[in-house]
Amino acid sequence: xxxxxxxxxxxxxxxxxxxxxxxxxxxxxxxxxxxxxxxxxxxxxxxxxxxxxxxxxxxxxxxxxxxxxxxxxxxxxxxxxxxxxxxxxxxxxxxxxxxxxxxxxxxxxxxxxxx
Amino acid sequence: xxxxxxxxxxxxxxxxxxxxxxxxxxxxxxxxxxxxxxxxxxxxxxxxxxxxxxxxxxxxxxxxxxxxxxxxxxxxxxxxxxxxxxxxxxxxxxxxxxxxxxxxxxxxxxxxxxxxxxxxxxxxxxx
Numbered sequence: 001x002x003x004x005x006x007x008x009x010x011x012x013x014x015x016x017x018x019x020x021x022x023x024x025x026x027x028x029x030x031x032x033x034x035x036x037x038x039x040x041x042x043x044x045x046x047x048x049x050x051x052x053x054x055x056x057x058x059x060x061x062x063x064x065x066x067x068x069x070x071x072x073x074x075x076x077x078x079x080x081x082x083x084x085x086x087x088x089x090x091x092x093x094x095x096x097x098x099x100x101x102x103x104x105x106x107x108x109x110x111x112x113x114x115x
Numbered sequence: 116x117x118x119x120x121x122x123x124x125x126x127x128x129x130x131x132x133x134x135x136x137x138x139x140x141x142x143x144x145x146x147x148x149x150x151x152x153x154x155x156x157x158x159x160x161x162x163x164x165x166x167x168x169x170x171x172x173x174x175x176x177x178x179x180x181x182x183x184x185x186x187x188x189x190x191x192x193x194x195x196x197x198x199x200x201x202x203x204x205x206x207x208x209x210x211x212x213x214x215x216x217x218x219x220x221x222x223x224x225x226x227x228x229x230x231x232x233x234x235x236x237x238x239x240x241x242x
Binding site: 020023024027045048049052068072075076079104107108111114 | 145148149151152155156159162163165166169172173199202203206209
């Protein structure tokens, strides 16, 4: 039997939990959005706009999208850690992904509240 | 034992590896996740256009009607569905549902089949 001493600050566990919590948030939001669309008598610009003029829908959308960005970050970071061996290249790519995700987050706020 | 150790391949040949079904669904989960990540800006762009104005909403029919856009949206639909169902399967595995060998094979097969089937059904319905 291998005697294994667990060390570290359990960052892995935190990310494991984060990935699952954000996944559930995204699923619940997707179901709510589908229900809201199905609830409309007809799907056109007016009804689509009406859904997103509701401030609860906007906040729920932002919550789900922030969840998606965190989910994407953990996933992409894991992919980089598995396949990109040179540390400098990996860190550069990770910084670019962080910047891209922050940009997407700001963009989503602009879209949701620009009416 | 030592003979068996010596016969192990020294280099892994990706073309010769036959992945078991759960592993195949797992790598597709990763692939679909990367695909969805790469197309976040495209999806945000479509979302922005859909809300900007009546005319930009109407123009979307032209954008998504383009054969290349259709192909991308079809791929993204599959990626979303596969990622979703494979993800739900992982949540079930977390609570020890479907972890036996038989159940794991069956479960991953169902994820693969249902995602593909739903992609075709929804894809045909939407276009």
